[in-house]
Amino acid sequence: MQRGNGVTPCVFAEEEYMERALQIWREEGLPTLKLREPWYGYMLGPWPSELEHEAELAVKGDYYETGRKLGEQKIKIDS
Numbered sequence: 001m002q003r004g005n006g007v008t009p010c011v012f013a014e015e016e017y018m019e020r021a022l023q024i025w026r027e028e029g030l031p032t033l034k035l036r037e038p039w040y041g042y043m044l045g046p047w048p049s050e051l052e053h054e055a056e057l058a059v060k061g062d063y064y065e066t067g068r069k070l071g072e073q074k075i076k077i078d079s
Contacts, residue, residue: 012041 012018018040025033047055054066 012039014042015040 013021022033022035057063057065
């Protein structure tokens, strides 16, 4: 399903994160949102375990670990 703004719901965060964001939104007294289903993202299929692990690191704030790992995998290119 595509919305009028061209953004598909799968690019949104998963439901648990969107629920928490909505809770914070309401706690801050911000204007009422007019949510349309689905208003959160969903999995499009299984991820490789490596990407799942990197996503978990990002959620915990340890995203720098992914950068460190990728830095170790760099390949020197002769110019």
